[in-house]
Amino acid sequence: MGKRRYFTIILIPHSSERTLSIKIPLYLIWTTLATILLAIVYSLFLTHSYIGIIDKKDDLTAQVHTLQEEKNQKESEIKAYELEMQQISGYLNNLKDLELQVRQKVGLELPTPSRSNIDRVRLLKASDSQNNEDIIEELQKTTEEYQRLLEEIAAREKYLRNVPNIYPVRGRITSRYGNRINPITMSREFHPGLDIEADYGTTVRAASDGVVDFAGVKSGYGRTVIIKNSYGFTTLYGHNSKLLVKVGQKIKKGDPIAKVGSSGLSTGPHVHFEVYKGGVRVDPLKYLMGGE
Ligand SMILES: [Zn+2]
Numbered sequence: 001m002g003k004r005r006y007f008t009i010i011l012i013p014h015s016s017e018r019t020l021s022i023k024i025p026l027y028l029i030w031t032t033l034a035t036i037l038l039a040i041v042y043s044l045f046l047t048h049s050y051i052g053i054i055d056k057k058d059d060l061t062a063q064v065h066t067l068q069e070e071k072n073q074k075e076s077e078i079k080a081y082e083l084e085m086q087q088i089s090g091y092l093n094n095l096k097d098l099e100l101q102v103r104q105k106v107g108l109e110l111p112t113p114s115r116s117n118i119d120r121v122r123l124l125k126a127s128d129s130q131n132n133e134d135i136i137e138e139l140q141k142t143t144e145e146y147q148r149l150l151e152e153i154a155a156r157e158k159y160l161r162n163v164p165n166i167y168p169v170r171g172r173i174t175s176r177y178g179n180r181i182n183p184i185t186m187s188r189e190f191h192p193g194l195d196i197e198a199d200y201g202t203t204v205r206a207a208s209d210g211v212v213d214f215a216g217v218k219s220g221y222g223r224t225v226i227i228k229n230s231y232g233f234t235t236l237y238g239h240n241s242k243l244l245v246k247v248g249q250k251i252k253k254g255d256p257i258a259k260v261g262s263s264g265l266s267t268g269p270h271v272h273f274e275v276y277k278g279g280v281r282v283d284p285l286k287y288l289m290g291g292e
Contacts, residue, residue, distance in 0.1 A: 088135055095142050099149055108152050111145070161253055162230040164207035165287045168237055168271045169198040169260060177283040183267050193236065193274035194284040200241060200269040204258040207235050207273070207288075212249045212257075221272065222263025227251055232279075238272035239264050 004025055011020040103110055175183075175195035182189045210229035218224040221238035225245060228234050241261025251257060262269045275284040 085132055085135060088139070092135065092138055092142060095146070099142075099145060102149060102153070106153055106156050108149070108156055159231055161209040162233055163287050164229065164233055164235045164275050164284065165290065166205065166207050166253060167196065167288060168204045168207055168273050169196050169202050171196045171198040171202075171270070173197075174270060177281075177285065184265060192281045193238070193272050194288075195270050195272055197268070197270045198260045200260055200262070202260040202269075203256045204237050204240060204260055204271055206251045206253055206255045206257050207275075207284075208233060208253045210235070210251050212245045212247050212251060215243050215245050215247055215249075218264070220265045222266065223258065223261065224264075225257045227257070232277055234276035234279075236272075236274035236276075238274075239266045239270060241269075 004027075007024045007026060007029065009022045009024060011022070013019070100110060102108075173194060174197045175191055177194055178191060179188060180191045181187070204225075206227055208227070208229045210227040210233070212225060213228040213234070214224065214226035216224065218238070221236070223240040223243055224236060224238045225240065225243060226234060226236045237258055239260075239262055240258035241263060242259040243257070244259070245251065245255075245257045260269050260271060266272075273284050275282050275287060
């Protein structure tokens with residue numbers, strides 16, 4: 001058995017009262033000192049940690065601030081982007097409207113509902129990335145449609161140059177295509193062309209593009225020009241006083257081809273104008289009035 005060691009503290013009052021002695025075991029003193037030391041070390045540790053946390057907090061606050069700024073920046077970028085996509089949708093719709101107008105103006109077929117996606121584009125919302133892909137797809141389609149439109153316009157232009165739709169001369173129509181009483185024989189007959197009165201020597205112009213197929217005298221028709229056009233058209237100009245073209249010559253619509261006269265079976269200076277379509281005579285007025 002170890003002997004317990006003690007300290008005795010004696011309190012001596014400065015009076016006549018009796019002294020007070022406190023007996024303290026040594027281990028208690030050590031334990032107390034050790035506890036105080038531990039408390040000091042622990043509080044130092046806590047202080048250090050606290051300072052670290054404060055620093056971290058400041059860092060995090062700064063980071064949150066930066067992230068907030070980035071978020072605001074991104075949000076305004078997205079807004080601008082949405083606006084751009086909406087504008088693109090708008091332009092796309094305008095393009096589609098323009099295509100319709102161009103098609104109507106040049107007399108081309110209008111797109112079928114499946115090809116015309118105008119309503120679909122109007123419904124697109126720019127914020128949806130799927131819709132953005134749709135807009136890009138629409139832009140590609142519209143570009144292709146415009147390329148096709150240009151090709152169709154070129155073909156239409158070529159066709160229109162070959163349609164006999166301008167008057168060979170300007171003047172009074174004295175006899176139409178169809179059944180009539182012949183002014184010379186006074187018997188009923190079929191008049192296969194259009195008679196247009198004009199002064200002797202007036203320039204006769206080609207009603208369409210083509211190549212001269214005949215230029216000479218033809219029984220009943222007198223001095224005649226026949227022009228072969230594309231798309232199955234052929235035009236004939238009769239009763240001329242003078243011919244200005246030769247067989248094989250290329251002719252543009254409106255080119256001078258003859259001078260008005262009264263050659264052949266005729267009662268006065270006029271152009272007898274015939275139009276053939278696919279080898280069959282048709283009413284020239286149909287095309288002169290803007291048909292087909
Ligand atoms: Zn005639």
